[in-house]
Amino acid sequence: MRHDWEFHVVDTVNWLRPLLGGALIGLSAAALWGLNGRIAGISGMVGQLLGPDGGWRAAFLAGLVAGGALMLSFLPDAFSTTAVRPLTVTAIAGFAVGVGTQLGHGCTSGHGVCGLGRFSVRSAAATLVFLGGGIITASLYRWIAGAAS
Amino acid sequence: MDSGGGVMIRLWVSFGGGVLFAVGLSLGGMTRPDRVIAFLDVLSGAWDPSLAFVMAGAVSVFAVAFRTLRNRKQPLLDTRFDRPKWRHISPRLVIGAAVFGFGWGLGGFCPGPGIAALPGAQPDTLVFVIAMIAGVAAFHLTRRFTKIGGPSSYAHRTLL
Numbered sequence: 596m597r598h599d600w601e602f603h604v605v606d607t608v609n610w611l612r613p614l615l616g617g618a619l620i621g622l623s624a625a626a627l628w629g630l631n632g633r634i635a636g637i638s639g640m641v642g643q644l645l646g647p648d649g650g651w652r653a654a655f656l657a658g659l660v661a662g663g664a665l666m667l668s669f670l671p672d673a674f675s676t677t678a679v680r681p682l683t684v685t686a687i688a689g690f691a692v693g694v695g696t697q698l699g700h701g702c703t704s705g706h707g708v709c710g711l712g713r714f715s716v717r718s719a720a721a722t723l724v725f726l727g728g729g730i731i732t733a734s735l736y737r738w739i740a741g742a743a744s
Numbered sequence: 745m746d747s748g749g750g751v752m753i754r755l756w757v758s759f760g761g762g763v764l765f766a767v768g769l770s771l772g773g774m775t776r777p778d779r780v781i782a783f784l785d786v787l788s789g790a791w792d793p794s795l796a797f798v799m800a801g802a803v804s805v806f807a808v809a810f811r812t813l814r815n816r817k818q819p820l821l822d823t824r825f826d827r828p829k830w831r832h833i834s835p836r837l838v839i840g841a842a843v844f845g846f847g848w849g850l851g852g853f854c855p856g857p858g859i860a861a862l863p864g865a866q867p868d869t870l871v872f873v874i875a876m877i878a879g880v881a882a883f884h885l886t887r888r889f890t891k892i893g894g895p896s897s898y899a900h901r902t903l904l
Contacts, residue, residue: 661766
């Protein structure tokens with residue numbers, strides 16, 4: 596027998612926390628744009644970290660790590676403790692993310708959040724393609740891994 | 745505006761932006777590759793739509809801020825808005841986004857959450873971030889010695 600409050604706990608994890616988390620991401624991107632005039636695109640920051648204007652990028656990425664450490668102590672269940680994929684698969688995935696984001700000039704943050712928020716058709720196209728690619732790959736992986744086991 | 749103090753304030757804003765971004769990512773569930781895969785794997789029978797709310801929240805807040813600021817000549821702490829210059833949908837954009845989507849769906853990590861999850865020191869997070877940096881470096885090194893990839897807005901400020 597489930598109590599009423601349990602439904603609330605489940606519900607907020609399912610939509611309120613994601614919505615609030617998303618709003619904070621949007622707020623961060625808005626602050627970086629309104630105060631510094633920069634787009635919060637993480638893959639671009641990584642790719643141009645060693646370029647002539649790398650200082651603010653390094654600062655943002657350092658903040659990203661610091662914020663992760665902060666949340667690790669306050670909300671440990673926001674992080675995984677078991678790997679969902681074999682490490683070799685994760686390595687291939689990481690390499691593809693590195694190459695793909697540089698080739699496509701952006702990732703979930705630059706195209707997905709800032710690009711869509713600017714109503715950029717180019718970013719909307721990129722977002723559709725990487726979302727579609729992600730959906731196809733995740734589905735195919737389940738089928739192939741299921742058939743192999 | 746380019747006094748030493750201005751530079752420091754902008755760096756702190758950047759750092760604070762990163763902290764807030766990581767708090768949002770982890771609160772939203774993006775730092776859990778299992779949830780990202782449960783979101784992308786729409787036909788699994790156990791689809792988890794919650795990460796769509798992260799996207800909806802982030803895009804709407806940024807869109808309101810962007811529209812509010814659209815008539816301003818310059819940002820509050822700097823001399824100009826660094827607007828993305830590229831507008832066309834090139835083969836390069838589509839291929840790059842497809843390769844990125846493949847990696848995202850395969851591992852469940854995208855760049856921001858991978859970096860924000862580093863303090864957890866999980867082996868898969870470390871492997872992802874190292875492999876991602878290798879991919880970024882491989883791309884820019886390849887571009888430096890060949891013409892592969894076509895013209896880039898990174899042309900004057902690349903990694904290496």
